[in-house]
Amino acid sequence: MGCCDTQGLLPIEDAIQTMLADVSPLKISQKLPLETALGHVLAEDVRSPIDVPPFDNSAMDGYAVRTQDLTTTDTLPLAGKAFAGQPFSGEWPEKTCIRIMTGAPVPTGCDAVIMQEKTEATPEGIHFLTSQVKAQANIRPQGDDFKQNEVVLPAGSRLTVRDLPLLASLGISQVLVLRKPKVAIFSTGDELKPVGEKLDAGQIYDSNRYAIRPILENFGCDVIDLGIIPDNQTQLTETFQQAQSLADVVITSGGVSVGEADYTKTILESLGTINFWKIAIKPGKPFAFGKLNHSLFCGLPGNPVSAVVTLYVLVQPMLAKLAGHTQWQAPAQIQATSKVSFKKSPGRTDYQRGVFSVENGQIVVDNAGNQSSGAFRAMSTANCFIVLEQQRGSVEAGETVTIEPFNPALY
Structure with missing residues (x-):
């Protein structure tokens, strides 16, 4: 069975490329x-x-010399001093040296700076303890940086x-x-309650916006938070219309899964062209992307970890292109040895939460905890995703796995 044959699931890379094809960078400067x-x-x-530096300068505290002067003697009288911001000026007699500090311009004619640790002061002058003085030693030339x-x-x-x-x-x-992309966000669902309020029967706190907003801000977006919107068709329609009038992108969490009791799909279809996909990713299979009349739209799953994973994996490349961030790079992937076993069935690329470290010079990775898409503790303690390939099965301890250390979006 090929990667594209898993009961209609859209491979992650195909989803990303489809999204990128629909996005043009913002041009407002x-x-x-x-x-x-x-x-x-x-x-x-x-x-x-x-030029940086704008002049030849000393790389350390020591003594400016003309190396030719040291071919016949190892001791030179002191002729003056040069400090950063206070260069040596005046005549520099032959067979003398100048005390110089880090960052100070080197005097004209100087072709080496000898660090003070290789000298000693004597009544006759500065005695140089080294007989080997390399030309241009300890001098940072103009324009070196x-x-x-x-x-x-x-x-x-x-x-x-x-x-x-x-x-x-x-x-x-x-x-x-x-200009930074403007992103409007809100959560949908009658079961959601703002933090700080008492939960009624069947309710949960809306934690998703507390992940989505800082991730977007770390991406470099200006975020417009529209709060929690209940499953009310009129209120949802008004919120979507408000969101697309304010933002370049509208991102919601919840309301894109099959069988959910809400009006999101119907409203979106009336406001634009939206694709509802089942992505070959775990957690986070349900995902929506498309265009409203005046903005782009991304619909994330409602489960907290699913929302973070799909935002990080699928939406991050799209926002980078929208922002004109042509130097953006996908999170780095490296190989590690698994310290524990991981359960997995072939069919979806699995982003399990892990903790990687270096032991005896080898990169190893451990389970960060409960891998349920509704349990956020492991997401909080993890420092990487363990990326288990779409057609891979369960992993035994000691096997090599691919990990993605979190990029700055998750810090």
């Missing part, structure tokens, strides 16, 4: 000050306006906390970025 640009995607290449006009960050990069100080070091105060 804006100039933002550096301090508010975190998480935005660059609309153009950022080029260095200067970036040349003027060199691309620092390419268009399509999402700005991280590591990028902002880099740009600041170049004197860049503003960047041209793409």
Whole structure:
């Protein structure tokens, strides 16, 4: 039986490619000050306006020398000092050295810096303990990190906390970025209750929005949270119309499974073109995707872990394309040895929750706990997904499995 023959289940990659084919990147750009640009995607290449460093400078505390002066002596009188922001100026006599600190411009004629640990002060001057001095030793040349006009960050990069100080070091105060995707979210179901309120018989707390919202924000989206909407056709219709008027994407949880007592499918079909799929993924088989009149739509399953897995696996690539994040990469997959057995039946790719670590130089992975799609504890304690292939059966302890360490979306 082939991977596409499992009773009409849509393979994960086919679902992702279908979604990507229906999405065009947002083209709206804006100039933002550096301090508010975190998480935005660059609309153009950022080029260095200067050489970095802008001058030859010392890589450490020590003494600036002309190596030729050390061919006839191992001791040089001190002629002056050079500090970061206070370079040495004036005449530099032959066969002398200059005290220099890390980051200070090297004096003209200097072709090496000898670290202070390899020297000692004497009445005659600075005695150098090393006889081997390599030309250009401990000197950071001008433009060593970036040349003027060199691309620092390419268009399509999402700005991280590591990028902002880099740009600041170049004197860049503003960047041209793409507008973040606006995503409206809400949960559906009469059984859902807001956290902090007392549960009545048959009710559960709506935990899904507390996962969906931060994941989307970690993706780099602006989130509009419309709360919990009961199974009421009029109220659902009004909420969908409001959501699509406010956002580029509408994401719901619940209401896409066969047999659910709600009006979601009927309403969606009246507002756009929606595909209801059974995906070959576990947890999270029921999933909906399509276009409303004014926005894209993704319908996630109602079970908490299913909602997170489908958002992470299926929706994340689509949002990356919408955001213009061309440098986005799918979560890395690595091989690990399973410490325990895992139950699985062929037919769906299984994203089990695991905890990986390194033992004796080998990557191993353990079960994070209860793998039920309604039990969130294992999702909270896990640091990776154990990705068991669609046609794979159960796994025994000691077998090699594929794991996906969580990317920043889940932190």
